[in-house]
Amino acid sequence: MDKQRIITELQSHGLRLVEEVGASGRRGGAGPSDHKAVTVDGTTVMVPIFTDTAAQSPYTATLSTTEQVMLECAGEAIAPIEFPKQPKFYSLTTADGIPYWKIALLHSHDVLATTVLQTCMRYRDPATACQFCAIEKSLDADRTIARKTPAQLAEVAEAAVRLDGVKHMVMTTGTPNTSDRGAAYLTECARAIKARVDLPIQAQCEPPDDFAWFARMKAAGIDSLGMHLEAVDPDVRARIMPGKATVPVEIYLEAFTAAVEVFGWGQVSTYLLAGLGDSLETLTSMCDRLIDLGVYPFVVPFVPITNTPLAQQPAPSSDFMFALYQHVGDRLRRSGMASADIKAGCAKCGACSALSTFESKSSECTSTNRYDAAALHV
Structure with a gap:
């Protein structure tokens, strides 16, 4: 299994810690809540560990006989992993x-x-x-x-x-x-x-x-600015984020345009949380539009957080995320926009998403012909 697939599936399914290894994760708060930083083949990502989904994940971390932390899937050793020190x-x-x-x-x-x-x-x-x-x-x-x-x-x-x-x-x-x-x-x-x-x-x-x-x-x-849409479809926004939904997407787009003029092309970004209800087509269309404006669309899998109204909302499937990453990564590559060029911020870090691993990978297999797009609604 390649690193892209491992990271994508880890962030959708979460990681079940069979033994307490590494530093403690983080519960609640803003940003990547209920997550733990995990380094897979040199790439550090934030992986859910305290969620109901993670408790059922096929991915587990255990200590091997050499005291190395080993990532396993359904009991099969996949790759050695590391946890950053405190x-x-x-x-x-x-x-x-x-x-x-x-x-x-x-x-x-x-x-x-x-x-x-x-x-x-x-x-x-x-x-x-x-x-x-x-x-x-x-x-x-x-x-x-x-x-x-x-x-x-x-x-x-x-x-x-x-x-x-x-x-x-x-x-x-x-x-x-x-x-x-x-x-x-x-x-x-x-x-x-x-x-x-x-x-x-x-x-x-x-x-x-x-x-x-x-x-x-x-x-x-x-040095850089983030203004986060999270969701795109008006009905999804009204249901999931009723207060923020009173600020229409068009106002965000106007703000993005003004911000790019100040911070520069590629130095403005937005979070898009896949799994709140937006279809693959809705997300990819918005990402195309954002990139045309000079905004980096940081697509991230939604992770249900304990003790929130969406605690039981399922995370998006890894197939949905893989299709989304393929499309956005290819679009970023063709535009010349890259997370590494952002001066600071979540998209530069990239740990909450596998998107950066798709930026430089040219693929002839697009999201719509690799998967059944009609089935990829979450």
């Missing part, structure tokens, strides 16, 4: 006694990630909350703090670079009830970080009402 900066605390790991976390093996505001105006109201979101779960469990100050973020970023060789940083935010949608605070935080350490930064937020914020964010030291 970073050194986790052992430090701020002057006021807050552990660094409550301020920012290591994602994959060289990415520092933080949610600068761990609350969201949509989260507490079922009529507006994104059904897949767990942003305040880690706050409720006392694994983070509600608001990370610019000074705290700068302190932790400097240590992560110095002690653990972190290469870039992701700053996301819950959506505050302000017209800038968090852009103002992200700008303030980025300015403080860049004054302390030379570290590429991606900021992530909903489109601000005033697109002039893009230039302000860039001037503060933000």
Whole structure:
């Protein structure tokens, strides 16, 4: 089985840990929740381990007689894997006694990630909350703090670079009830970080009402921008993310166009979560449109998170994801857009998706002739 297929299936099925090996995974919060970083043949990816799906996965990790961690599928040894070690900066605390790991976390093996505001105006109201979101779960469990100050973020970023060789940083935010949608605070935080350490930064937020914020964010030291659609079809958006759905896709497309003018072609990205209900055709059509605008479409398999309304929603099949990756990867390759060229962010890291492994692989077998496209609705 090739690496592309292994990674694609691991992220759809999850990984069942037969023994406690490696560092602990992460439960709840923003970003790759209920996941663990796993390195497969030199590629580090985030794999679900704390989900109901993972508990039934044919993929398991056990210790071999040589103490090497071995990935198995249905009892057959597939490949040796590794788990990144706990970073050194986790052992430090701020002057006021807050552990660094409550301020920012290591994602994959060289990415520092933080949610600068761990609350969201949509989260507490079922009529507006994104059904897949767990942003305040880690706050409720006392694994983070509600608001990370610019000074705290700068302190932790400097240590992560110095002690653990972190290469870039992701700053996301819950959506505050302000017209800038968090852009103002992200700008303030980025300015403080860049004054302390030379570290590429991606900021992530909903489109601000005033697109002039893009230039302000860039001037503060933000190198790339993420604005996440998650879902595309209007009915799916209204059902899964009713609050965010009040901001139409067309507004996102206008914001993408304005942001590309500021950050540059390929330096703006968006998450698309496959498995929420969008068809293969809907997703591939939107990805084509985004690439034409100069936006990197970071397609990621939806992972049901424990204690959320979609906890029982099945993850997309690996065949669906493989077909989607083939199409988008080929389209990216033909456009000359690549995750490696992004200055910072989730798409550059790539650990939550197998997409980057498809970017440079030319395939004559497209998603529509390898699989029955009509059957690939999730």
